[in-house]
Each structure stands twice: as structure tokens, then as C-alpha cells.
Amino acid sequence: MIDLSVNIAGLIFKNPVTTASGTFGYGDEFRDFIDLGQLGGVFVKAVTGKNRDGNAYPRMSETPSGMLNSVGLQNRGVDYFCREIYPKIKDFNTNVIVNVSGSTLEEYVEVAGRINELAKIPAIELNISCPNVKLGGMAFGTVPSMAADVTSAVRKVYKKVLMVKLSPNVTSIAEIAKAVVDGGADVITLINTLLGMAIDAEQRRPVLSTITGGLSGPAIKPVALRMVWQVHKAVPVPIIGLGGIMNATDAIEFFLAGATAIQVGTANFIDPQVSVKIVAGIEEYLVRHHLDSVNSLIGALRTD
Amino acid sequence: MDVRKLVQDLHVVKNIRLNDRHFLLELVAPETFPMLLPGQFVQALVKDSPSTFLRRPFSIHSVDYVNNTLRLLIQLKGAGTHHLSLLREGEPLNLIYPLGNSFSFPQTNDVLLIGGGCGVAPLLFLSQFLRQQHQIHPTMLLGFKTKEEVTEIEEYSRFGNVHVITDDGTEGEKGLVVDHSLIRDGINQFKKIYACGPEPMLRAIAKIAGIHHIDCEVSLENTMACGFGVCLCCVTATQTGNERVCVEGPVFNTRKLKWN
Numbered sequence: 020m021i022d023l024s025v026n027i028a029g030l031i032f033k034n035p036v037t038t039a040s041g042t043f044g045y046g047d048e049f050r051d052f053i054d055l056g057q058l059g060g061v062f063v064k065a066v067t068g069k070n071r072d073g074n075a076y077p078r079m080s081e082t083p084s085g086m087l088n089s090v091g092l093q094n095r096g097v098d099y100f101c102r103e104i105y106p107k108i109k110d111f112n113t114n115v116i117v118n119v120s121g122s123t124l125e126e127y128v129e130v131a132g133r134i135n136e137l138a139k140i141p142a143i144e145l146n147i148s149c150p151n152v153k154l155g156g157m158a159f160g161t162v163p164s165m166a167a168d169v170t171s172a173v174r175k176v177y178k179k180v181l182m183v184k185l186s187p188n189v190t191s192i193a194e195i196a197k198a199v200v201d202g203g204a205d206v207i208t209l210i211n212t213l214l215g216m217a218i219d220a221e222q223r224r225p226v227l228s229t230i231t232g233g234l235s236g237p238a239i240k241p242v243a244l245r246m247v248w249q250v251h252k253a254v255p256v257p258i259i260g261l262g263g264i265m266n267a268t269d270a271i272e273f274f275l276a277g278a279t280a281i282q283v284g285t286a287n288f289i290d291p292q293v294s295v296k297i298v299a300g301i302e303e304y305l306v307r308h309h310l311d312s313v314n315s316l317i318g319a320l321r322t323d
Numbered sequence: 324m325d326v327r328k329l330v331q332d333l334h335v336v337k338n339i340r341l342n343d344r345h346f347l348l349e350l351v352a353p354e355t356f357p358m359l360l361p362g363q364f365v366q367a368l369v370k371d372s373p374s375t376f377l378r379r380p381f382s383i384h385s386v387d388y389v390n391n392t393l394r395l396l397i398q399l400k401g402a403g404t405h406h407l408s409l410l411r412e413g414e415p416l417n418l419i420y421p422l423g424n425s426f427s428f429p430q431t432n433d434v435l436l437i438g439g440g441c442g443v444a445p446l447l448f449l450s451q452f453l454r455q456q457h458q459i460h461p462t463m464l465l466g467f468k469t470k471e472e473v474t475e476i477e478e479y480s481r482f483g484n485v486h487v488i489t490d491d492g493t494e495g496e497k498g499l500v501v502d503h504s505l506i507r508d509g510i511n512q513f514k515k516i517y518a519c520g521p522e523p524m525l526r527a528i529a530k531i532a533g534i535h536h537i538d539c540e541v542s543l544e545n546t547m548a549c550g551f552g553v554c555l556c557c558v559t560a561t562q563t564g565n566e567r568v569c570v571e572g573p574v575f576n577t578r579k580l581k582w583n
Contacts, residue, residue, distance in 0.1 A: 051328040076545060077546060079547070082376075093555050291330060
């Protein structure tokens with residue numbers, strides 16, 4: 020009997036496949052395509068303290084094996100989320116996890132405190148890694164002391180599972196990981212997008228209104244795998260890995276590097292059914308390799 | 324009215340080259356179409372094309388419910404559309420559809436449809452719909468670069484009166500669509516305008532419509548990643564904030580857009 024479930028800081032996921040914040044809306048948008056109950060969890064779009072309009076168009080550029088975006092955390096704010104969105108998503112038959120973001124430490128604390136009151140949200144993912152906002156976001160995720168401070172401040176008001184999503188735009192990912200674990204993180208999610216840029220040579224102008232943006236898709240998978248591996252060796256907490264996962268084989272690679280679960284991100288845009296196909300593919304891999312649980316793959320990379 | 328979106332393999336019935344830059348793909352669906360509306364679009368998967376990554380959005384050009392086929396009018400722009408131009412009869416093409424809102428139904432018979440370049444694509448379906456569902460006989464003004472790109476006029480003519488203008492004057496009047504005599508001298512006979520084409524053209528039309536107090540809807544084609552409302556990349560600025568061209572659009576009433 021194959022057991023696809025994983026335990027992440029005491030929270031049970033029926034399988035290790037979840038969907039990345041910012042690529043899955045509030046889950047509702049995928050109901051035509053898949054049964055959300057077949058997923059281990061869904062990470063919904065970032066929530067901030069106040070309404071954010073996001074950045075000006077253009078916000079996207081296709082790149083080789085990936086894309087750049089500079090959406091800039093467009094959302095209606097935490098009041099709207101609690102009042103209008105939460106009632107629609109709270110009874111999904113899967114773990115619904117909220118991505119929490121902000122421009123200041125106080126904003127992170129405020130939003131986390133509000134989400135803490137929502138009974139059916141078992142965890143938050145602290146987004147200290149968005150490259151597309153002028154204030155905050157990635158700034159909190161690139162300096163170890165700031166990463167530790169925002170994590171410990173949120174830890175004081177947030178009583179359930181606290182995940183922290185790291186930025187790859189750092190010199191030492193292990194150092195940031197240690198800082199957030201010291202600050203009280205239960206789980207580390209990585210990686211957010213890589214800071215990048217696209218240029219229109221004919222117009223001699225940047226493609227994105229913000230000039231720079233966040234790179235995602237298969238182009239970043241090798242960077243993500245390397246960072247999952249380094250963090251797995253550096254800290255004892257569970258890791259949720261993401262970055263360019265397009266199929267079950269990619270997911271298995273993340274488990275081997277040390278991830279306990281994975282998030283499917285940009286791939287949702289191309290195939291909105293890909294997440295459930297990855298669940299099936301992981302099961303098929305386990306059968307083929309005579310394994311009865313995903314857990315036997317976690318960090319099981321052979322390096323001898 | 325919420326129609327379920329499909330992810331489905333359709334198959335190529337015909338791939339018709341219209342001219343150097345445009346081709347038509349006729350696709351047959353494996354089951355009866357859901358209700359499709361003029362202005363809606365599809366997201367096509369470009370398979371085995373290593374230099375492209377995302378799906379490509381195309382508006383629905385025409386629909387044949389009897390044979391369960393739809394047509395896409397595609398302009399060759401880059402690697403993705405080049406790849407699609409090589410599709411042969413019988414080959415599959417994976418689509419997510421139907422996506423987006425649609426043109427509204429007019430409360431008048433005095434309707435003008437304006438298309439520029441590949442922006443003519445949704446207007447064939449719209450004129451078909453207006454004629455067959457609402458017994459409206461629309462006037463159409465179609466702008467092309469040059470004579471060689473003027474195609475399918477007999478198709479549009481089945482549903483309304485067609486006027487043509489080309490950039491170089493090799494067919495119809497000469498100039499951009501806003502230079503046409505229908506716009507310069509006859510615009511007041513219309514009570515509703517529907518337009519699709521490059522954004523500068525749409526902005527010019529919106530301005531003219533505003534001056535003459537004519538209700539005007541435009542179909543936008545912002546770059547998008549997903550096409551079904553989750554990536555938030557295709558937004559346009561409206562009176563009520565940034566809205567998604569793929570869900571709240573692609574059709575917007577120009578009063579709603581922040582174009583002034």
C-alpha cells in the first residue's frame with residue numbers, strides 16, 4: 020500500500036503536492052479543471068494589510084524556459100480576504116495556506132494576527148521574498164537579522180504552523196534559513212523568483228514597467244534544487260521546495276534534495292491540471308521503485 | 324452565466340494560408356461545444372517548441388455548431404505562431420477555452436464593427452452572432468496593411484456591409500481606419516461601436532466615440548501568462564482599479580478604461 024501522505028511540522032498533507040502562491044489565485048479559479056481535494060494543499064495569493072493595486076502593465080515577459088513577472092502583490096487587503104474570500108475557500112477538502120506579505124514589520128504582524136483567527140487556515144507562509152515591491156518584501160529576506168526579526172515578531176502572534184518563504188537572491192541561503200529557524204519558523208519554503216530583467220532591443224526599452232522582475236519556470240530549477248539541498252543540510256526543519264517543477268520527475272528531484280513537499284507554480288499557467296498529474300506520477304514512481312512512502316525519498320540523494 | 328472552462332485536445336481540420344503573415348486554423352472538438360460567445364478567446368498550447376514556454380491566446384474567429392468546429396485567425400509573429408502554422412490536418416492542438424467575457428448585445432440596430440489588422444479576428448464571429456441571434460445587420464470597417472492582406476471579405480459580407488481601408492490605398496480607401504469616410508463623415512449614424520485592433524487604434528476610436536457620445540466597446544490583447552485569471556499579468560487600468568483582461572475582459576466599455 021502506497022502512502023503519499025507527509026507530516027509537516029505536525030500538519031498532515033494527504034500528499035506532498037501543493038500549489039504555489041500567486042499562481043493559483045484563491046483556488047476557486049481551478050475548480051473547472053481539477054478536484055482540489057486531490058491536492059496536499061493550496062497556497063493562496065499573497066495577502067497584505069491594505070489593498071494593493073500592484074504594478075503598472077506590462078507585468079510579464081516570456082523568457083527561455085520561463086517567464087518574468089512584476090505583478091507586485093496585487094490584492095484587496097486582509098479585511099477583504101477575511102470577509103469575502105475566506106468563507107469561499109475555508110471548506111476546501113485540502114490544507115488552505117495563506118501567503119502573508121507586507122511592506123513593514125508591523126504590517127506582517129497585523130496580517131498574521133488576523134489570519135491566526137481564521138479557524139480553517141492551519142498555516143501561513145510568510146513571504147519575505149517578493150522582488151516586485153518597492154518597500155519590504157524581499158528586503159526582509161535578504162538580510163539575516165531582518166529575516167530573523169520579522170519571523171520572531173510574527174511568531175509571537177501566530178500560533179499555528181509558521182512557514183517562511185525564502186528569496187534566492189542572496190549570497191548564502193543557509194545563513195538566511197538559520198536566521199528564520201532561530202526566529203521561530205516551523206517550515207521553510209523555497210525558492211521565490213530570481214531577480215531578472217528583459218529588454219526589447221528594437222524599442223531599446225525594458226519589457227516590464229518595473230524594469231526588473233521575478234524569474235520563474237524550469238529555467239530556475241537547478242538553482243532551486245541547489246538551494247533546497249543546502250538548506251536541508253543546514254537546518255533541521257521540513258522544507259517545501261519549488262522552482263520550475265513541471266512534472267513528477269521534477270518533484271522527485273526536490274524530494275531527493277531534501278524537500279518534504281513541493282509547490283507547483285508557473286506550470287499551473289500552462290496546464291491547470293498539472294498538479295494532480297504530478298500526484299499520480301509520484302505514486303507511479305514509488306510503485307516502480309518498490310517504495311511504500313514518499314518519506315523514504317526525502318534527502319535520499321546518493322552522493323557517495 | 325458561468326460556462327465550465329475546458330482543457331481539451333481539438334484536431335486540425337484545415338490549415339489555410341491566407342497570405343504571407345496570416346493563416347486560419349480550423350479545429351474540430353471531440354464533443355459538443357459549450358456556449359461560445361463573440362469576444363471570447365482560447366489559450367493554445369505550442370507543443371515541442373523549445374523556444375516558447377507559455378500558451379498563446381487567440382480570439383475565436385468563427386464557430387460552426389453543426390460540425391463542431393471553430394476557426395482561429397492567426398498572425399505570424401514569432402516562434403509560437405510559426406510552430407502553429409506548421410500544424411497539419413489531423414494533428415491535435417490543446418486548448419483551454421472558452422475564456423474571457425464577450426461583447427455585449429446591442430440595444431440598437433445601428434452597429435459599427437471596426438477591426439484593424441489581426442484585430443478583425445473576433446469580428447467575424449461577432450457579426451455572425453449579431454446577424455443570426457439578434458437579426459442585426461452590422462456595418463463593418465476593416466483595416467489592413469495592404470491589398471494582399473485583405474482576406475475573407477465575402478465571409479464578413481454574409482452578415483453585414485463591409486468597408487475596407489488599407490494603409491497604402493491598394494484596396495478600398497487609403498489610410499488608417501479612423502481616416503475612413505465612414506468615420507469622418509458618417510459616424511453619427513451609429514449608436515454602438517465594437518472595435519478590436521492595436522491599442523493606438525482603439526484609443527483613437529474611443530476618443531471619437533466619446534466626442535460623438537457613441538457607446539463603444541473594445542477588445543484588448545494584453546500579454547498574459549495563464550488566461551484564466553490567476554497570474555494577474557494582463558491587467559489594464561480601469562475606473563475600479565487594475566482589472567484582468569483575461570477575466571473581466573478582453574472586452575471593455577471604453578467608459579470604464581482609464582485612457583484619458
